[in-house]
Amino acid sequence: MTPDLWAQAITTLKPDIMVAMADTVTDLEAKTKRIRRSVDRSLRWLDDNLEKSKDTGIPIFAHVMGHTDIEERGRSAKETAERDVQGFVVNVLGLKEDQLSQLVKASTENLPTDKPRVAYGLSTPEGILEGVKNGVDLFDGSYAYKVTEKGRAITFRFGEDLNKDTSTDHPKTLNLWDKQLSHAFEPIDKDCGCYACTRPHTKAYIHHLLNAHEMLAPILLMSHNIYQLDRFMASIRKSIDNNKFDEDKESFMNYYSHSIEIDGRRGHEDEVDTESLGVHLKKKRAMLHVNIEQ
Known part of the structure; x- marks a missing residue:
């Protein structure tokens, strides 16, 4: 240009x-x-x-x-x-x-x-x-989109919201593709004020939506992830106001794992029924029209 x-x-x-x-x-x-x-x-x-x-x-x-x-x-x-x-x-x-x-x-x-x-x-x-x-x-703000695409929900905290115990290597996101969540009938985060969590839509329901490839799944996850990213930024501003940013940053880096979150669908084995309308594979579909003579 x-x-x-x-x-x-x-x-x-x-x-x-x-x-x-x-x-x-x-x-x-x-x-x-x-x-x-x-x-x-x-x-x-x-x-x-x-x-x-x-x-x-x-x-x-x-x-x-x-x-x-x-x-x-x-x-x-x-x-x-x-x-x-x-x-x-x-x-x-x-x-x-x-x-x-x-x-x-x-x-x-x-x-x-x-x-x-x-x-x-x-x-x-x-x-x-x-x-x-x-x-x-x-x-x-692309991080919220990227983790949503992987079927993950942001769970990390910062500053006063972070549990500052001595344990380490905690995940920053929750994989909603995880089969263990198929009977988890609680919201992603009971303290979250997003639409997905306050409705509430349970982990099991969002897990089901992902498996059915319903577009509501990424909508709910995006709602949650944008809310949490905004909450993260608010916590940073508060930490700066309290002159504790360096301390809080060190606690964050010590508490969480910093490896890249893998795609939640990797290794997913639910795609058995190849005739299902919810199959993840993009297949050409044909509509059969029948004309009935009166």
Whole structure:
């Protein structure tokens, strides 16, 4: 997309917030020369975008570039902060987990504190906590969708809501595909205020819906997971207000397992009746029409 097409799209769509164009590097082995060129190009595009959008009145967020180079992230942040933008985007999508903290910090420590910072690539609970620690304000909410797709319900807690005993390696989600839940006639979480839990729809019922491949199953799970993710963010804000964030973050990391939750359907053996309308396999179905002569 060119700056002219970008400006045309903004003028037509009139979004509440717009993000400037950027030259994003995806190669993890990219050399410093390529990274430096992406920073320079993104700054040039930002200037063009600011010029073409100055009459729209729409707040503009700018990308902080630099990819895997600490120095270039710092340079990008400093030069971007000199522009008249209303917020910043710190992108760490696709980067190695052991690099995230230092790369985010290299960006945010060179940005003004009175403007919001959005992070791309820090959607997991662990990523969100690491982002908050390094001054990120806003995050994408794809984690709720991803665990819903796996048939899982968020169960983790943070701050005052977390049981701070010495046990470790607790799962962060509940697998509703688990056959052991077929006779669990209680809600996912009796303390949850979401629609799925307050109705209440039981674990056994949602387990049945998943097996029947009813669309109500992901709807109920998404309702629960979005509610719980919002509750998680509220707990983080309260923890910060109480000056206990670092302590609460350490307790969270010690208490829960941080391995990736597997797909709940993996190894699932309920798909026996291949003639069932609820079969998971996508098959072509034919409708038989019979004309009865009067």
